[in-house]
Amino acid sequence: MSHKTRLIAALDTQSIQQANNWAHQLSRHVDALKLGLEFTYACGFEAVKEFSQKHPLFLDLKLHDIPNTVAGGLSSLGQIHPKLLTIHASGGRAMIERAREALEIAYPNSSERPILLAVTVLTSMDENALHEIGVVGSVDDQVLRLGKMAISSGADGLVCSSKEITLLRQALGHKPTLVVPGIRPAGSASDDQKRIMTPTDAARAGADWIVVGRPITRSENPTAAARAIQDELQSA
Numbered sequence: 001m002s003h004k005t006r007l008i009a010a011l012d013t014q015s016i017q018q019a020n021n022w023a024h025q026l027s028r029h030v031d032a033l034k035l036g037l038e039f040t041y042a043c044g045f046e047a048v049k050e051f052s053q054k055h056p057l058f059l060d061l062k063l064h065d066i067p068n069t070v071a072g073g074l075s076s077l078g079q080i081h082p083k084l085l086t087i088h089a090s091g092g093r094a095m096i097e098r099a100r101e102a103l104e105i106a107y108p109n110s111s112e113r114p115i116l117l118a119v120t121v122l123t124s125m126d127e128n129a130l131h132e133i134g135v136v137g138s139v140d141d142q143v144l145r146l147g148k149m150a151i152s153s154g155a156d157g158l159v160c161s162s163k164e165i166t167l168l169r170q171a172l173g174h175k176p177t178l179v180v181p182g183i184r185p186a187g188s189a190s191d192d193q194k195r196i197m198t199p200t201d202a203a204r205a206g207a208d209w210i211v212v213g214r215p216i217t218r219s220e221n222p223t224a225a226a227r228a229i230q231d232e233l234q235s236a
């Protein structure tokens with residue numbers, strides 16, 4: 001298959017030293033490194049900024065607030081230059097539009113602007129969890145509804161599970177960047193993830209990027225785990 005699926009390692013840790021250790025072991029074997037809420041709250045934005053100067057960064061803050069607050073947050077990112085950034089699609093059209101505008105102002109050079117990703121339905125949720133929060137209908141329906149709205153509001157791409165890639169491609173074509181967590185190599189624990197797939201199946205479905213955390217970082221040999229996933233992606 002000609003489509004290349006790239007690998008992001010999720011460095012979920014509260015320790016700068018641990019993140020740096022993993023980055024040292026993984027940076028030659030992955031295409032980007034993700035820092036999220038855990039690292040940012042524990043270590044602060046200075047540490048995120050330093051990290052972003054050394055590595056291609058996916059900054060996963062999953063913003064979800066009123067439009068003005070999200071726009072203010074994004075325009076305060078300042079010297080941090082992540083390749084990818086997340087907001088929640090369920091924040092709605094006005095929030096996504098303002099997020100896009102804020103990024104265009106903060107990063108006037110479009111080649112430096114982070115790829116704005118809208119998270120559709122978290123991969124830790126299944127249909128029961130959706131029903132509990134009042135969403136009637138299937139996960140597919142909700143991902144599609146949020147995905148279409150987010151892209152038409154200015155998001156560059158979506159975070160979804162592998163199970164929805166085909167549906168989203170049919171509706172939105174190949175332009176939106178699809179970033180897919182909930183990846184589990186065959187035989188590994190699903191942990192709190194509900195909608196999971198192997199790296200091979202995600203690549204075959206057409207993911208642009210896959211996000212893998214614990215199967216790499218909790219492995220006895222994170223470098224070998226990442227290389228095995230890259231091998232899977234190459235031969236998918």
Ligand SMILES: O=C(O)c1cc(=O)[nH]c(=O)n1[C@@H]1O[C@H](COP(=O)(O)O)[C@@H](O)[C@H]1O
Nearest residue numbers: 010060121122123159181182211212213214
């Ligand atoms: O936005 C994300 O990256 C994300 C969205 C989602 O729906 N599900 C999801 O797991 N993630 C992130 O992807 C990573 C997955 O980690 P593991 O389950 O350890 O592979 C975590 O850092 C999550 O925060």
